Amino acid sequence: MNVDARPMIGKHVKGKKMNRSSILIAVSIFGAAWAFQAGAADSHMHHASNAAKPAAAANIDWTEGEVRSIDKAAGKLTLKHGAMPKFDMPPMTMAYPVKDKAMLDLLKPGDRVKFEADGVGGEFIVLRLEKLK
Numbered sequence: 001m002n003v004d005a006r007p008m009i010g011k012h013v014k015g016k017k018m019n020r021s022s023i024l025i026a027v028s029i030f031g032a033a034w035a036f037q038a039g040a041a042d043s044h045m046h047h048a049s050n051a052a053k054p055a056a057a058a059n060i061d062w063t064e065g066e067v068r069s070i071d072k073a074a075g076k077l078t079l080k081h082g083a084m085p086k087f088d089m090p091p092m093t094m095a096y097p098v099k100d101k102a103m104l105d106l107l108k109p110g111d112r113v114k115f116e117a118d119g120v121g122g123e124f125i126v127l128r129l130e131k132l133k
């Protein structure tokens, strides 16, 4: 029975194989199209995340403070600021070098600001700063 059945199975399988391979081709074309679309969607997402930069900026770890003094020559400003949990820093008044000295041109003592500081080489530096109204 086995011997008789084999050619039939072979034929059957062969017939199926043809169907299967055409299905496979269809699937792989569909799959490629899907992958392409997924890729396109992915690049859209990258686009979206680029466009969403201002939203990412909302994640800045702002600290509020008040300008006490400005030393343009040294590129530093003294800020009385609130606590900075990320540095384990309590509220205090301290002098910070600024990343961009042009920041200092817009400021005068008494201005309320929000700023983001970072620790660079053991020194704290003001990366960005905005005046509060």
Ligand SMILES: [Cu+2]
Binding pocket: 081, 089, 092, 093, 094
């Ligand atoms: Cu401080």
